[in-house]
Amino acid sequence: xxxxxxxxxxxxxxxxxxxxxxxxxxxxxxxxxxxxxxxxxxxxxxxxxxxxxxxxxxxxxxxxxxxxxxxxxxxxxxxxxxxxxxxxxxxxxxxxxxxxxxxxxxxxxxxxxxxxxxxxxxxxxxxxxxxxxxxxxxxxxxxxxxxxxxxxxxxxxxxxxxxxxxxxxxxxxxxxxxxxxxxxxxxxxxxxxxxxxxxxxxxxxxxxxxxxxxxxxxxxxxxxxxxxxxxxxxxxxxxxxxxxxxxxxxxxxxxxxxxxxxxxxxxxxxxxxxxxxxxxxxxxxxxxxxxxxxxxxxxxxxxxxxxxxxxxxxxxxxxxxxxxxxxxxxxxxxxxxxxxxxxxxxxxxxxxxxxxxxxxxxxxxxxxxxxxxxxxxxxxxxxxxxxxxxxxxxxxxxxxxxxxxxxxxxxxxxxxxxxxxxxxxxxxxxxxxxxxxxxxxxxxxxxxxxxxxxxxxxxxxxxxxxxxxxxxxxxxxxxxxxxx
Amino acid sequence: xxxxxxxxxxxxxxxxxxxxxxxxxxxxxxxxxxxxxxxxxxxxxxxxxxxxxxxxxxxxxxxxxxxxxxxxxxxxxxxxxxxxxxxxxxxxxxxxxxxxxxxxxxxxxxxxxxxxxxxxxxxxxxxxxxxxxxxxxxxxxxxxxxxxxxxxxxxxxxxxxxxxxxxxxxxxxxxxxxxxxxxxxxxxxxxxxxxxxxxxxxxxxxxxxxxxxxxxxxxxxxxxxxxxxxxxxxxxxxxxxxxxxxxxxxxxxxxxxxxxxxxxxxxxxxxxxxxxxxxxxxxxxxxxxxxxxxxxxxxxxxxxxxxxxxxxxxxxxxxxxxxxxxxxxxxxxxxxxxxxxxxxxxxxxxxxxxxxxxxxxxxxxxxxxxxxxxxxxxxxxxxxxxxxxxxxxxxxxxxxxxxxxxx
Numbered sequence: 001x002x003x004x005x006x007x008x009x010x011x012x013x014x015x016x017x018x019x020x021x022x023x024x025x026x027x028x029x030x031x032x033x034x035x036x037x038x039x040x041x042x043x044x045x046x047x048x049x050x051x052x053x054x055x056x057x058x059x060x061x062x063x064x065x066x067x068x069x070x071x072x073x074x075x076x077x078x079x080x081x082x083x084x085x086x087x088x089x090x091x092x093x094x095x096x097x098x099x100x101x102x103x104x105x106x107x108x109x110x111x112x113x114x115x116x117x118x119x120x121x122x123x124x125x126x127x128x129x130x131x132x133x134x135x136x137x138x139x140x141x142x143x144x145x146x147x148x149x150x151x152x153x154x155x156x157x158x159x160x161x162x163x164x165x166x167x168x169x170x171x172x173x174x175x176x177x178x179x180x181x182x183x184x185x186x187x188x189x190x191x192x193x194x195x196x197x198x199x200x201x202x203x204x205x206x207x208x209x210x211x212x213x214x215x216x217x218x219x220x221x222x223x224x225x226x227x228x229x230x231x232x233x234x235x236x237x238x239x240x241x242x243x244x245x246x247x248x249x250x251x252x253x254x255x256x257x258x259x260x261x262x263x264x265x266x267x268x269x270x271x272x273x274x275x276x277x278x279x280x281x282x283x284x285x286x287x288x289x290x291x292x293x294x295x296x297x298x299x300x301x302x303x304x305x306x307x308x309x310x311x312x313x314x315x316x317x318x319x320x321x322x323x324x325x326x327x328x329x330x331x332x333x334x335x336x337x338x339x340x341x342x343x344x345x346x347x348x349x350x351x352x353x354x355x356x357x358x359x360x361x362x363x364x365x366x367x368x369x370x371x372x373x374x375x376x377x378x379x380x381x382x383x384x385x386x387x388x389x390x391x392x393x394x395x396x397x398x399x400x401x402x403x404x405x406x407x408x409x410x411x412x413x414x415x416x417x418x419x420x421x422x423x424x425x426x427x428x429x430x431x432x433x434x435x436x437x438x439x440x441x442x443x444x445x446x447x448x449x450x451x452x453x454x455x456x457x458x459x460x461x462x463x464x465x466x467x468x469x470x471x472x473x474x475x476x477x478x479x480x481x482x483x484x
Numbered sequence: 485x486x487x488x489x490x491x492x493x494x495x496x497x498x499x500x501x502x503x504x505x506x507x508x509x510x511x512x513x514x515x516x517x518x519x520x521x522x523x524x525x526x527x528x529x530x531x532x533x534x535x536x537x538x539x540x541x542x543x544x545x546x547x548x549x550x551x552x553x554x555x556x557x558x559x560x561x562x563x564x565x566x567x568x569x570x571x572x573x574x575x576x577x578x579x580x581x582x583x584x585x586x587x588x589x590x591x592x593x594x595x596x597x598x599x600x601x602x603x604x605x606x607x608x609x610x611x612x613x614x615x616x617x618x619x620x621x622x623x624x625x626x627x628x629x630x631x632x633x634x635x636x637x638x639x640x641x642x643x644x645x646x647x648x649x650x651x652x653x654x655x656x657x658x659x660x661x662x663x664x665x666x667x668x669x670x671x672x673x674x675x676x677x678x679x680x681x682x683x684x685x686x687x688x689x690x691x692x693x694x695x696x697x698x699x700x701x702x703x704x705x706x707x708x709x710x711x712x713x714x715x716x717x718x719x720x721x722x723x724x725x726x727x728x729x730x731x732x733x734x735x736x737x738x739x740x741x742x743x744x745x746x747x748x749x750x751x752x753x754x755x756x757x758x759x760x761x762x763x764x765x766x767x768x769x770x771x772x773x774x775x776x777x778x779x780x781x782x783x784x785x786x787x788x789x790x791x792x793x794x795x796x797x798x799x800x801x802x803x804x805x806x807x808x809x810x811x812x813x814x815x816x817x818x819x820x821x822x823x824x825x826x827x828x829x830x831x832x833x834x835x836x837x838x839x840x841x842x843x844x845x846x847x848x849x850x851x852x853x854x855x856x857x858x859x860x861x862x863x864x865x866x867x868x869x870x871x872x873x874x875x876x877x878x879x880x881x882x883x884x885x886x887x888x889x890x891x
Contacts, residue, residue, distance in 0.1 A: 003492035007580050008656045010587035011664035020591060074601050077561050081568060082594035088572075089587035089666065092580035093495070099572050100497040103506075104824035110565050111828075111836040117562045118843050121555055129850050131858040137867040138846070141839060144874040151881050165888065174500070174824040179888040328496065335819055337496045354489050355653060357660040370661070377664055 016390035031076030037198030043143030172334030192233035199226030203290030372439025487810030493577035526688025535619025587666030600631030685724020697779020
């Protein structure tokens with residue numbers, strides 16, 4: 001018997017597992033990019049301080065380093081593995097694909113992590129106990145090492161969008177998956193953003209310096225860094241767009257929330273005004289203002305950025321061969337990977353799923369709703385909430401007016417063929433389509449609640465009867481999906 | 485779960501090097517991670533004990549160990565990334581299933597660890613003058629230790645759940661109804677958890693012997709303080725070591741039926757021997773302990789003993805899954821990727837070895853220096869070499885990258 005190697009599903013009805021990954025990722029990007037940028041800025045400042053005999057700048061490095069220890073190396077170092085943990089439970093086959101392709105690259109990054117952590121502790125605790133040359137060397141090692149961590153992870157993140165080289169599917173070596181135009185464009189974009197974050201967060205510490213002349217000096221350096229990096233960020237973003245697959249651009253233009261571009265542009269404008277103001281009048285640099293700017297960048301810059309990055313690679317989650325619902329949707333001959341779509345088309349999900357109670361292998365009128373719930377959990381819930389809250393709730397796509405036959409028609413049309421933008425190819429058998437439609441019809445009923453209902457909670461015959469009364473407006477929803 | 489099902493869950497991408505390398509590296513890096521965790525717990529506990537003592541030596545020790553504990557958390561986290569990576573490579577069907585079935589606890593792990601670490605920092609911030617003024621706000625340290633133990637317990641449960649594929653479907657779908665909330669930890673084994681936690685006492689004892697030797701190297705060494713440390717370290721080592729051995733023996737004697745064979749295997753005796761030799765070493769050394777670098781030897785040998793214990797744990801897992809469930813982690817299909825393997829090995833052994841060698845030597849020597857530290861010319865050259873290797877690595881990254889892109 002051939003099985004479909006899907007793991008159990010974790011379903012979080014409140015906000016959805018995807019949002020939990022997104023929140024952790026966003027927070028981690030804030031911490032990690034700030035840490036990397038600060039490390040490079042440290043190296044620059046240490047060099048400047050030693051060349052111009054400015055020990056006061058070394059004190060800045062020490063104090064900023066202490067702040068960074070908690071801000072980036074405590075929270076950042078935990079939320080980093082935190083992304084692994086959260087994707088492990090939200091998208092196990094997605095993270096597995098990345099790990100099985102890039103394990104040695106990640107192990108290489110781990111070596112740099114260790115050097116980086118040792119470095120930050122040495123810069124903080126030995127700042128006043130080692131001679132200048134040694135301090136300078138430690139600062140340079142710290143800066144270079146921090147940046148190498150970004151160099152490694154960007155290649156893997158780029159692969160999540162699509163492999164660097166088109167022949168990766170046949171050649172499959174790490175080099176062909178890791179390097180490509182998207183890798184370098186993304187690296188440039190993240191580098192620019194990293195310096196912007198350094199300038200913003202650095203202001204929180206610089207604002208506290210009692211010496212006005214020193215504060216003015218540092219504030220101006222940070223302001224220039226912020227202005228130049230923000231301008232560079234806008235320019236390289238345009239380059240980044242040219243390195244995306246067509247489908248990603250289509251999704252970007254059609255599927256992202258309307259407020260995203262407005263929010264990002266507003267954030268950039270606010271950052272520009274903020275840095276211009278602190279450049280012209282450094283005493284305007286206050287800790288609360290810098291902290292507020294950090295929050296603005298987090299909410300209006302990072303959040304849309306991370307959500308967009310997650311969204312535009314849909315329906316894939318890794319290398320354009322693992323679908324967001326964990327099914328492998330494409331052959332990768334170089335690794336002997338075969339698409340699972342033919343197996344599903346031939347035998348369906350219920351006959352091939354590993355984690356399925358035997359009673360649900362065959363759809364009957366009595367178990368249709370429960371079988372449909374399991375199918376929705378397995379094939380939909382990664383991207384669509386089964387409850388009224390969370391990510392793109394399914395009930396919004398199947399309002400009460402839609403009848404069950406229309407749902408079945410939709411499942412057999414756009415989904416089965418894989419011609420729905422943003423959606424994986426999901427070929428249900430007739431029984432499965434009936435079961436899923438039966439379940440979907442219950443979502444908009446009067447009994448629909450926040451948690452996904454089980455067969456125990458739902459009276460299946462009643463639900464089925466209720467679906468007969470639905471009005472066929474699903475076609476409009478389906479058309480919206482198929483013609484964005 | 486039949487072998488056929490377990491193999492169906494395996495990632496079809498295969499692995500880029502023979503799986504034995506991942507198993508070995510997994511056990512090695514887990515041992516290093518465990519050492520950091522055990523130092524963190526042990527030094528945290530001693531800090532709590534010493535911070536409220538009227539004995540100035542206890543308070544001095546607490547002040548020093550508080551910094552050790554704080555850094556040990558960072559080290560534990562960063563080293564812990566490696567075994568977390570390698571377990572996913574060769575045991576993916578087991579690790580991912582176990583995690584998904586307890587997903588809320590997996591997410592909770594992150595939040596609890598953050599809370600535990602921040603609580604430790606709060607205690608640190610409130611105790612800048614711990615040595616002279618004694619401890620304040622000890623509840624933050626108690627909270628921190630409790631939370632850090634909590635995250636250890638979560639990982640313990642996740643690791644154990646991997647070993648019971650026969651229970652997975654019942655955990656996922658109790659009474660035949662799928663419950664995808666991931667809100668429960670399904671299997672824990674307190675004796676096994678207790679064994680690994682109890683090891684923090686002898687490991688910390690060995691750490692204290694090394695700390696004591698480090699203090700001896702300072703020009704302003706306090707002989708009375710150093711003498712006071714010795715019975716404390718030996719007591720932790722002997723009493724804690726015996727406690728760990730007792731808990732380990734109880735764990736072995738009560739192993740679940742399918743693992744019971746392991747209790748009588750040679751691996752158990754090898755691990756037991758390694759632990760007992762570590763405990764006995766400083767006692768056997770006698771006065772030699774204070775000569776040369778012998779003061780560091782116990783911790784070094786303890787690290788080797790931890791590697792043996794972690795290898796034992798890996799053997800138990802490997803043969804349980806092979807023998808009882810027909811899943812052989814070593815028959816993963818290999819798609820050799822020489823580039824990334826060589827890149828890792830060079831980065832780890834050459835760049836990492838040189839750079840960490842330089843940094844840790846500087847840290848070690850600076851810690852034993854009164855006043856401003858200036859490294860020897862040879863050590864400074866090692867620092868320059870580290871920078872050169874990092875620049876070379878970065879240039880190679882871009883050089884190779886542009887070449888691949890252009891082709």
